[in-house]
Structure formats: C-alpha cells, structure tokens
Amino acid sequence: MSDLHRLSIRELSEGLAQAKFSSRELTEHYLKRIAKIDTQVQSYITVTAEQALAQADAADAAIKAGHATTLTGLPIAHKDIFCTQGIKTTAGSKMLDNFVSPYDATVVAKGKAAGLVTLGKVNMDEFAMGSTSENPHFGSTKNPWNLEHVPGGSSGGSAAVVAADLAPFATGTDTGGSIRQPASFCGLTGLKPTYGRVSRFGMIAYASSMDQGGPMARSAEDCAYLMNVMAGHDAKDSTSVQKEVDDYVSNLNDTSVKDLRIGIPKQYFNVQGLDADVKARVEESLKKLEEMGAILVEINLNMTEAYVPTYYLIAPAEASSNLQRFDGVRYGYRCENPVDLMDLYKRSRSEGFGTEVQRRILIGTYALSAGYYDAYYVKAQKVRRLIQQDFLKAFENVDVIAAPSAPTTAYKIGANLSPTEMYLGDIYTLAVNLAGLPAINAPVGFDKNNLPVGLQLIGNYWSESQLLSVVHQYQQATDWHTKRAAIAEENA
Template sequence: MTDLHRLSIRELSEGLAGSKFSSRELTEHYLKRIEKIDAQVQSYVTVTPEQALAQADAADALRKSGMANVLTGVPVAHKDIFCTQGIKTTAGSKMLDNFISPYDATVVAKGKVAGLVTLGKANMDEFAMGSTSESSYFGATRNPWALDHVPGGSSGGSAAAVAADLAPFATGTDTGGSIRQPASFCGLTGLKPTYGRVSRFGMIAYASSLDQGGPMARSAEDCAYLMNVMAGHDAKDSTSMDQDVDDYVANLNGTSVKGLRIGIPKQYFNVAGLDADVKARVEESLKKLEEMGATLVEIDLNMTDAYVPTYYLIAPAEASSNLQRFDGVRYGYRCENPVDLTDLYKRSRSEGFGPEVQRRILIGTYALSAGYYDAYYVKAQKVRRLIQQDFLKAFESVDVIAAPSAPTTAYRIGANLTPVEMYLGDIYTIAVNLAGLPAINAPVGFDKDNLPVGLQLIGNYWSESQLLSVVHQYQQATDWHTKRAAIAEENA
C-alpha cells in the first residue's frame, strides 16, 4: 500500500485492528518516506529505524494476543526536547549533541504504554528559543509548503514532519506559541493545553512556568487521539494538576457550535503588522463559524500592549536559571583543554550555546540581577497577573476567544529579522502561556503565495475538549485540514 501516509489516525487504528496492514508495514512505509524526502525538509534530528521496527513488531504481537490499545502500532515523532531512553536528546543544541538520556520523559513513557512507535526525534529551535527553527545546531528545518520558507518554531520539526507526511502525528511543546505558530505556518492543527494538563517531567526546560507539551496533527480528531495519551496527572511533576481528564476523542462532538459565543478582541485585529491575507482568512473562518450557529461578540483585551515586554522578561529570566546547569561539568558539551574552572564554564557555555540562547540568558540574568530584580522581573510578574485577569473577565461573557495564530504567514529562510521583529511576531500566542490557558490552531486557508493561514481559538482553563470539539466541527464543514503540500504527495 503506497498511500498509508494519507490515512487519519482513526483510519490507521481501524486498519491495524482489521489486519489490513501490520504495524511493521506501516512503520516501514514511514521510514522509507523519511529516507526519501527528509533530506529536503530536515524535520528530524535523529531517526530510529531499529528501535521503531522492534516496537512495531512488539505492537503486532500485542494485536495477535488481543491486548492492543486503540493506538498500538501507530507511529509518532517526538520533539527532540523530550528525553528518550537510549536515544540522543539534543534540544536542538550543540550543548547536548552527545547526550543520551538514561530515562524517558513521561510523555514518551505514556506513548510506549499506549503502543506508539517512535520514528525519531524532530528538529527544533535551540532549547525551544525561536520562531523559525533556524537556530537549531543541526540546520534549519524547511516548510513543506515552500522549501525556501521556515516551518515556524520552536516545534518546527514536528510540524514539518507531519505536514510532509513523515509522521502521522507528533508531540510538540509550547512556551510562547511553539505549537500553534508552526501549526499555522504548516497548515496543521496544534493544541497548547492548560498549564499543568500534560506532564513536563523529562521535557528539557526553557521557562518552567510557561512550558507545556501538546499534540500536533492534521486534524482536531487526530490531536484528540494523542491528547488521550499525553494528558493526565504525574506525581513526578510538581506543576502537574490532579484534574480529571476527558476522553477527548469521545467528546469531539460534545460542544455545539450553535450558540457558542466567540469573543473577537478588537485590539487583535488592529495590530500593526497583521497581514491582509491572514486577516481576511481568519475573518472568513469566523464567518463560517457564524453560519454554523456561533455568535461573534466584540470584546476588549486591554493588556495587549503588555504581552511582548512581559513575556520577554519572564521567559528569559526563567531560561537563565534553567540553563545554568549546562556548565561543562556533569554532562553535555565540554570545551577542550580548559585552563581552570572559570575557563571551563565560560568556553563550554559560549561554544555550546548559539546566539539566540545566549541573548536570552543575558537578558534573563540582567532582569534577575540584584539591582534590577524588583524593577523588571517582579513588575513583569505583577503585569502577568493583570493579563490573566483580563482574559478571565472576557470569559465572563464569551466561551472562546478568536485570534490569528500569527500576524503573517511563514517567513523566508534567512529573512534575518531582528530579534525585536521576531519577538513581535509572537503577539497573538504569548499571552496564552502567561495566563496558563489552553489554545488551538486550525488551518483556515492560504495567502496569495499559497502559504497556510491559521485561526487560533483560546479557551478557559481545562477546556481542551471544547476547543477540539469546535475545531472538529469546523473541519467537518471545511476541507482546509485535508490540503497537502506537493512534497507530501510524493510516494515512497
């Protein structure tokens, strides 16, 4: 079968259960596609054929014994920020180029329990710091829709792998939009869950109060299958919430679009730099939801101007703290022939970290320094609370909030945007992380250059089922999520 990569997760599950194909055949199919296509896309840092085929054979044996789960034998790609036992985990950095994790992240471990087959580790911006996946030590990932464009970041490898049909779905992480923005750039569905919904144990930290793992796939239905695996309390993660977990697949039709109140923040649609095509496609998608029975309600989010400065104080501050462990002593990159301990620290870190990571460490260290801690970091935390309260007030009158996922479509590789220009591109996504809310990207069309555009829906706490359900019903009425880039149509 040459078209296995065109099947949805439900169709893959049913095909495996009905013995139309085996997990080995399915896994071999994806491995062949990776071998043929990924040199052009560079979505993977590490491909693991031997482990994948062993897991596939084990999955087939489970099916024969009648002990299989719904996803047993389905392949997945893991963002290279999740620790994987016995497999290199790099976080896209020279600093961890030689790091073989001795344990699995909880997300990976849950995937193994569910019977998922790990194809490999997806490329990403170094330590998840970036919006283009160009800062990876292993080279820039390319957007399957236009190979001279970026796939977004930091989960760009995960997005590109799914968009090129090199994995049926993938894990990602979102600290300030790193699931939603690449999903938007690559024409995918991507869910950033409520903070604490998915365990962060074994997920290499960027900014601990903002990081959250989530699924990336073609459709809301496909994301729901992976969320059923990823979500849940984990005693190993002190920030993991002991909150009831829904059956996201069963609840896909649980929210009626009829009567759904969708908040339209007027500040979001007057942002300088919002591309006309992006605005038009998002407004068209909202009109479609309105035709399906939703009510559009104009709202105010008055803290919009504070999003970028608040985020770019808090996130670098936490990064500077988290990344101090990479000092060339216990593990990771170590400079050659240090003359003393100070030289070891300085050279290991300056040689091991790339420019963007160094920039954020320096900003964060400055914000946390004795003379500036109260003026910058403490003040940013107070403004963060105001941003959260702004959202909670809005949710008193609406069920979800709509916005673009990004003000533009994908950038060209090597566009050389200044750091400030790059940071301003996160205007629509970072507030969700600051407030700890869930949000989802759905593909809603293309710009004049045939690059994908994404709609973002933001929900109240623990409303992942609602978001997936609304997008699922939108996707039953539209076909944007079924569109494929030319490179994805190539058969192995």
C-alpha cells in the same frame, strides 16, 4: 499500501485492528518516506529505524494477542526536547549533542505504554528559543509547503514531519506559541493545553512556569487521540494538576457551535504588521463559524500591549535559571583544554550555546540581578496577573476567544529578522502562556503565495475538549485540514 500516509489516525487504528496492514508495514512505509523526502525537509535530527521496527513487531504481537490499545502500532515523532531512554536528546543544541538520556520523559513513557512506535526525534529551535527552526547546529528545517520558507518554531520539526507526511502525528511543546505558530505556518492542527494538563517531567525546561507539551496533527480528531495519551496527572511533575482527564475523542461532538459565543478582541485585529491575507482568511473562518450558528461578540483585551515585554522578561529570567546547569562539568558539551574552572565555564557555555540562547540568558540574568529584580522581574509578574485577569473577565461573557495564530504566514529562510521583529511575531500567542490557558490552531486557508494561514481559538482553563470539539466541527464543514503540500504527495 502506497497511500498509508494519507490515512487519518482513526483510519490507521482501524486498519491495524482489522489486519489490513501490520504495524511493521506501516512503520516501514514511513521510514522509506523519511529516507526519500527528509533530505529536502530536514525535519529529523535522529531517526530510530531499528528501534521503531522492534516496537512495531511488539505492537503486532500485542494486536494479535488482543492486548492492543487504540493507538498500538501507530508511528509518532517526538520533539527533541523530550528525553528518550537510550536515544540522543539534544534540545536542538550543540550543548547536548552527545547527551543520551537514561530515562524517558513521561510523555514518551505514556506513548510507549499505549503502544506507539517512535520513528525518531525532530529538529527545533535551540532549547525551544525561537520561531523559525533555523537551527545553527542541526540546520534549517524547511516548510513542506515551500522549501524556501521556515516551518515556524520552536516545534518546527514536529510541524514539518506531519505536513510532509513523515509521521502521522507528533509531540510539540509550547512556551510562547511554539505549537500554534508552526501549526499555523504548516497548515496543521496544534493544541497547547492548560498549564499542568500534560506532564513536564523529562521535558528539557525553557521557562518552567509556561512550558507545556501538546499534540500536533492534521486534524482536531487526530490531536484528540494523542491528547488521550498525553494528558493526566504525574506525581513526578510538581506542576502537574490532579484533575480528571476527559476522553477527548468521545467528546469531539459534545460542544455545539450553535449559540457558541466567540469573543473577537478588537485590539487583535488592529495590530500593526497584521498581514491582509491573514486577516481576511481568519475573518472568513469566523464568518463560517457564524453561519454554523456561533455568535460573534466584540470584546476588549486591554493588556495587549503588555504581552511582549512581560513575556520577554519572565521567560528569559526562567531560562537563565534553568540553563545554568549546563556548565561543561557533568554532561553535555565541554570545551577542549580549559586552563582553569572559570575558563571551562566560560568557553563551554559560549561555544555550546547559540546566539539566541545566549541573548536570552543575558536578558534573564540582567532582569534577575540584585539591582533590577524588583524593577523588572517582580513588576513583570504583577503585569502577568493583570493579563490573566483580563482574560478571565472576557470569559465571563464569551465561551472562546478568536485570533490569528500569527500576524503573517511563514517567513523566508534567511530573512534575518531582528530579535524585536521575531518577538513581535508572537503577539497573538504569548499571553496564553502567561495566563496558563489552553489554545488551539486550525488551518483556515492560504495567502496569495499558497502558504497556510491559521485561526487560533483560546479557551478558559481545562476547556481542551471544547476547543477540540469546535475545531472538529469546523473541519467537518470545511476541507482546509485535508490540503496537502506537493512534497507530501510523493510516494516512497
């Protein structure tokens, strides 16, 4: 029973169904690992041990009564941006350090309905604004492959818990690469679905036109199991799309890699700052797909230089609007002894928000201000449409588009990148969110420092099944997704 954390989601599901172990035993196994290992990784903000064991007992009863779903009894970790009833939901911020949600996010509620056991809530960049998970209030989460490096962000805690085998899978959110980049940095598979595929109800908003929840796990198959739970229309979310949901697990072998046309944007492989090891590993993975029968097609994506400036006008503008509700009046952090209402607003926000969140609020407020709205925000929205059209034109000739997920491997903790350096690190991921497209990260090897490298595959709208299927077949022919960091091999 000491190696339960090495089993895939399918193996865990089968083991529970065949009574090889109980959900309580599985949950206790993970809780022991968290108690032993997470002091080094610092991935969890809140561990819900008592509730998890109660959910595990209920799952065991459901399995015994024959009322179980495929995932009943499996543990999961949630990014601390999803509201959880009766459990603290912080969004990684001092602003919400004392906030206990009175309701569940739809993603969490669907997980409960499927019988998933919540181990706890995991660390992240504050309000999902960042790429390192060096959280100023809850501390820096460490990359399990090298504890001196970041796990990426903003879903860095979600990536770290899976990479350290402190949860078999986790929920993440992706507004500009926040699932794909940490999945790349931690050697995982992570899927950013089409905008509107997964409900945003109860997911604390950063940039509402780009936020999207998705699964993070070791393999495409593991992600497919969680997508079967997460995906679907939700009347509580006005941006949720009424479209039939695929059975992502059943469809894992439906897309043939043979004759699959993979677009290779020449602009992406000439980006300044693209690490030589990252480029080499990505090119090797594409060569492997070519050996499996895929056809590599060079394409042009002419709007590449517009990705970063467009995103960093639109996203902060939406953040400025979304975060105005945190004023110290109704809930969240409130400054001590305000002298008047204006002092309450000013000090509650300046004390409650970290530096990066304040920076983005100020940028966004400026872009939305009366004198600059047309020159910045409106123009950025027009460029956004051109970026979308650039992708749609490319998809007329190819099935998927390949790129690195990030130009480098994981940064060192405390590297103190300038805001510009950090923002340019998102060059390969931002456009997917601007266009609302789905994309997936797959681990494809390591750099000279043994840090993971990720391949990103971008699909056309609603092609999550195709992306999962292509990566699944690649993972049947390779073993990068099975590699584990030394810390993950520790037994509780």
